[in-house]
Amino acid sequence: MYRKQVRRRRAVLALLIVSSFVLLTLTYQGSVGLQRGVSTVFSPLQSVTDRALKPARDLVGWFDKTFDARGENSRLKSELVVVRRKAVAGQEALQENGELRKLLALDRGPVLAASAYKEVTGSVIARSPTAWRSSVTIDLGSGDGVHVDDPVVSGDGLVGRISSVEPGSSQVMLLTDHASGIAAKVVPPGVQGWVEPEVGNPEDLILNFIDSTRQVHAGQDVVTAGWRAQGFESHFPPGLPVGEVIRAPVLEQEASQRVDVRPFADLRNLDLVQVLTGGSRE
Amino acid sequence: MIVTPRIVVRVAAVSLLAVLLQLSFFSRVELFHVSPDVLPAYVVCMGLLGGTMAGAVSGFAIGFFVDCLLVEALGITSLVLLGTGYLGGLWRERFEVHGTLAPALLCMALTLVAELGFGAVQLLLGIDAPVSVLIVRDMLLKSVYAFFLGWPIYVGLRRLLRPALVEEPTVRRRRQPTVLGT
Numbered sequence: 001m002y003r004k005q006v007r008r009r010r011a012v013l014a015l016l017i018v019s020s021f022v023l024l025t026l027t028y029q030g031s032v033g034l035q036r037g038v039s040t041v042f043s044p045l046q047s048v049t050d051r052a053l054k055p056a057r058d059l060v061g062w063f064d065k066t067f068d069a070r071g072e073n074s075r076l077k078s079e080l081v082v083v084r085r086k087a088v089a090g091q092e093a094l095q096e097n098g099e100l101r102k103l104l105a106l107d108r109g110p111v112l113a114a115s116a117y118k119e120v121t122g123s124v125i126a127r128s129p130t131a132w133r134s135s136v137t138i139d140l141g142s143g144d145g146v147h148v149d150d151p152v153v154s155g156d157g158l159v160g161r162i163s164s165v166e167p168g169s170s171q172v173m174l175l176t177d178h179a180s181g182i183a184a185k186v187v188p189p190g191v192q193g194w195v196e197p198e199v200g201n202p203e204d205l206i207l208n209f210i211d212s213t214r215q216v217h218a219g220q221d222v223v224t225a226g227w228r229a230q231g232f233e234s235h236f237p238p239g240l241p242v243g244e245v246i247r248a249p250v251l252e253q254e255a256s257q258r259v260d261v262r263p264f265a266d267l268r269n270l271d272l273v274q275v276l277t278g279g280s281r282e
Numbered sequence: 283m284i285v286t287p288r289i290v291v292r293v294a295a296v297s298l299l300a301v302l303l304q305l306s307f308f309s310r311v312e313l314f315h316v317s318p319d320v321l322p323a324y325v326v327c328m329g330l331l332g333g334t335m336a337g338a339v340s341g342f343a344i345g346f347f348v349d350c351l352l353v354e355a356l357g358i359t360s361l362v363l364l365g366t367g368y369l370g371g372l373w374r375e376r377f378e379v380h381g382t383l384a385p386a387l388l389c390m391a392l393t394l395v396a397e398l399g400f401g402a403v404q405l406l407l408g409i410d411a412p413v414s415v416l417i418v419r420d421m422l423l424k425s426v427y428a429f430f431l432g433w434p435i436y437v438g439l440r441r442l443l444r445p446a447l448v449e450e451p452t453v454r455r456r457r458q459p460t461v462l463g464t
Contacts, residue, residue, distance in 0.1 A: 009334055009335055012335055012338070012339070013334070013335075013338055013364075013368060016338055016339070016342045016360075016364050017361065017364070019342070019357075019360070020342065020345075020357040020358075020360045020361035020364065021357060021361075022357070023346070023349075023356035023357035023360065024355060024356060024357030024358065024361075025357075026356065027355045027356045027357065028355070034350070035349070035350045035353055035356060036353070038347070038350035038351065039350055039351055039353055042350075042351055045302065046302065046305065046306060046351065049302045049303075049306040049307075050306045053303075053306050053307045056307060057307060057310055057311050060311040060312075060313070061311060061312075063313070064311070064312050064313055064314075067314070124310070125306060126305035126306055126309070126310075126351060126352065127305060127309035127310050127317075128309065128352055128354070129304050129305065129308070129309045129317065129319045129321065129348070130319065130397070130400055131417055131420040131421075132400055132401055132404045132409075132417075133352075133354060133404075135352060135354070137305070137351070137352060137353075163353075164353045166353070171352065171353045178404075178409045178410050178411040179410055179411075180411075181410075196410075196411045196412075197411045198411065198412050198413070198414040199409060199411050199412065199413040199414060199417060200413060200414040200415075200416045200417025200418075200420055201414035201416045201417075202315075204414070206412070268312055268315070269310075269312070
């Protein structure tokens, strides 16, 4: 009797393990119909749960933010000084730019593709529980005009892009997901590179493959490059703010052609996001 | 565990609630920059109360459900959580430890095992970006949180599944000898 029980247990365990591998194989072959069905059925329930739990989340968030507030205060003060200087310089540059445009009679060229996008605002309703994956579920779906690869932004900057769409919800692959990668440039020098995450560290991105002959300094901003070549186009329009260079040692730049970037968007505490829909896709 | 349709419905409802709470609440709050993960602790408690089969089956089902809701690669979370639940059940069947701290300590240890397992599976499948050492902090803090969350999960589940539990350890308070007339 006992032996029979043990044999049955082992059989069930083996069946479950084999089922896991079969599911894994099916996913990589692209058969995810059931998955989409379950996600579609449960997304309204997730939205309700999300709304119901918001006060509790805010309470825990308040405790967490109180711990961080002291250190953040001094950092923000020093950042404010830098930003003020940049704002003054920016105003001057805008004025100069306007005058030059008038002189050259330039209109909005194809580079300003961002204007072709329409923003749709949605809320985050779920988040992946593990640090190995970095994705969130939002309450916007194909019914709202969302498509795969649409850029997603928050009030602070780029958040990621849509990785899959269902009728009532979509998954956003965040900048910190291991599969994420963005063509970006440092402004003002215009040094181009490739932004990728460091898995497990949501406050740090790496700007790779930068031109080692041109220096990048801490405090400079990183924006999407939005390249367009031979009929292909980046998923992201040019000029979306990505982050700020926080560490740019000269030796590291010369040796490994990389600098560290802190994303502008608080990717750990996302609540409201905007999906840029309708941009040109080729 | 005596499995009746009523118990299956009860377990399914609580598991659904646990997954929704994890994705909509626990994954979205942070203490010291790390979010708690209650799902490994939940399947460990299922294993501790119901044995290896209950732990493994609930782990597989919860993992499948999580992957479906997040539209992630199916099978990864199932594989990790079924192993975690099975280990929880194995502990119950082999060691019969009923100490007050045992469930919480086991939740802590097996959450760490689950996180390591998840990392191992992800690394085997390929990661396209460098991995930060901060992931170690994330794993350790998650297991510490599981220590504190494991005990209420265990107590709540035990109360919920009491009609189905086979060997509920009975704790009897020793009666003090009394002298008549005092």
